[in-house]
Amino acid sequence: MSTLPIEEFLESSQNNPVVDVRSPGEFESGHIPGATNIPLFTNEERAVVGTIFKQKNRESAILEGLDIVGPKMSRFVRECQALDFENHLLIHCWRGGMRSESFAWLMNTSGLVAKTLEKGYKAYRNYALETLEKPSKLILIAGSTGSGKTEVLHKLKEMGEQTVDLEGIANHKGSAFGALGQNPQPSTEHFQNMLFEAFRPLDFNKCIWLEDESIGIGKVFIPNQLWNQMVKSPFIRIELAKEKRIERLVKEYGHFTKDELEVSINKIAKKLGGQTVQEAIASLKTGDLHSTTQLVLKYYDKSYNNSIIRKNNRQMNSIEFDSFNAGSMAKALIEAANNN
Numbered sequence: 001m002s003t004l005p006i007e008e009f010l011e012s013s014q015n016n017p018v019v020d021v022r023s024p025g026e027f028e029s030g031h032i033p034g035a036t037n038i039p040l041f042t043n044e045e046r047a048v049v050g051t052i053f054k055q056k057n058r059e060s061a062i063l064e065g066l067d068i069v070g071p072k073m074s075r076f077v078r079e080c081q082a083l084d085f086e087n088h089l090l091i092h093c094w095r096g097g098m099r100s101e102s103f104a105w106l107m108n109t110s111g112l113v114a115k116t117l118e119k120g121y122k123a124y125r126n127y128a129l130e131t132l133e134k135p136s137k138l139i140l141i142a143g144s145t146g147s148g149k150t151e152v153l154h155k156l157k158e159m160g161e162q163t164v165d166l167e168g169i170a171n172h173k174g175s176a177f178g179a180l181g182q183n184p185q186p187s188t189e190h191f192q193n194m195l196f197e198a199f200r201p202l203d204f205n206k207c208i209w210l211e212d213e214s215i216g217i218g219k220v221f222i223p224n225q226l227w228n229q230m231v232k233s234p235f236i237r238i239e240l241a242k243e244k245r246i247e248r249l250v251k252e253y254g255h256f257t258k259d260e261l262e263v264s265i266n267k268i269a270k271k272l273g274g275q276t277v278q279e280a281i282a283s284l285k286t287g288d289l290h291s292t293t294q295l296v297l298k299y300y301d302k303s304y305n306n307s308i309i310r311k312n313n314r315q316m317n318s319i320e321f322d323s324f325n326a327g328s329m330a331k332a333l334i335e336a337a338n339n340n
Contacts, residue, residue: 002115003096006127009117010200015086021093021103022121030189032092032124033197038079040069040099062098069102076103077110088113096120125189128196133225136204139316139337140230142212142308143238145175145300146245146252148324149211152238155330156209163209164198172218175300176267179218180256191220207337234316236336237308244324246297250289258284265296272299316340 004012018035020027023046027037041049045068053061080089089107093099096119107114117123141149150167157163171185172178179185186194202208212235215227222230253261262281269277276295283291308315317336321329 003118004090004115005118006123009090009092009115009124010127012088012115013090016088016090017083017085018090018092019080019083019103020121021091021099026094026121029187030125030193032121033190033194036083038076038103040072040093040103041065073106076106077112080107080112080114088115090115090117092117092120092124094120095122125193128193129223129225131196132192132199132223133228134204136199136202136229137207138229138233139207139209140212140233140235141209141238141333142235142315143240144242144245144304145297146249147238147240148248148326148329149238151324151326152329152333153209153211155326156333159330159334161209161330161334162202162206164195164202166195166211166213166217166222169194169198170217170220172220174213174217177253177261177264180253180260180264185219188220192223195223195226209333231311232314234314234340235311236316236333237318238329238333239318239320240324241322242294242297242301246290246293248324249293249297253293254289261292265292268296268299271303272296 013032013034018032020031020035020037021040022031022037023039023041023043024037025043025046027035027039031037049061049065049068052064083089089104089112091100091104091107091114093103096117100116100120104114104116141153143149150165150173153163153165167173167178170191171182173180173182185191199208210230213222213230215222261284265272265277265280265284272280272295276298280292280295283289283295317340319329319332319336321332
């Protein structure tokens, strides 16, 4: 049976499927993006085997595991036969131990070539975080709420620049309103795995553009390995007039229901202050979204300006724009970066 180190395993995964044989609960917590979960044990079965291992011994746990897996063996083979692969299957469990080894043995015995990941998913996690720790030339795009940083980031990518969309990967736009219209967020662990996959093909010796974010984006967190670089990286500040930002925000969030928007406003009620919250909700209920947005921006603009003051020594440039145009703004950012 062949066991591959993590780099060879990931290289081979470009043309061959990854089969994660851990339990559904382990898989849901975080997995190699694109992997197929064919669990050797259900969550409940894994708990039973684990309990027997702790309360009795390894041999008893193995026998229990065999009793559980035996009736499933033909199904495992059929599921793997249905996968599209170039020349072999890639199998892994948590530490590259008995679960992946026995599953790979079954596949090889049935005529399917299978290779396992040395030290399992744990090796993948270590490798992912170590990669995000490598020195890279990050440039952050800063700007007050409503400045259009995400659109500019996407335009930079269209123009051939290296970018990583933190909010897109997190399924959250970073504010109290950030979950509106988004898919459910991944776990922090899986968010970090997807970040690694986004960074993996990039050239770390060339500029990589990111939005200026807090360490927490909704319910997920940027790994310390990357965050420690972000807090030292230069940033370019987009400055768009407040009225233009309000227009953009009304357009972006105006199609959500009043109830949805009110829930989001209440998430920052303490930070806005009771009087401002009452005024914002009152204007929301009358359909005056312009006034609602203006009131909410009191908090966000103050918070943003304070953050800029704290890191002013890292500012590469500040560019004012009379109107929003992602293309021209992206070109200005590239020019600013090249002149520094």
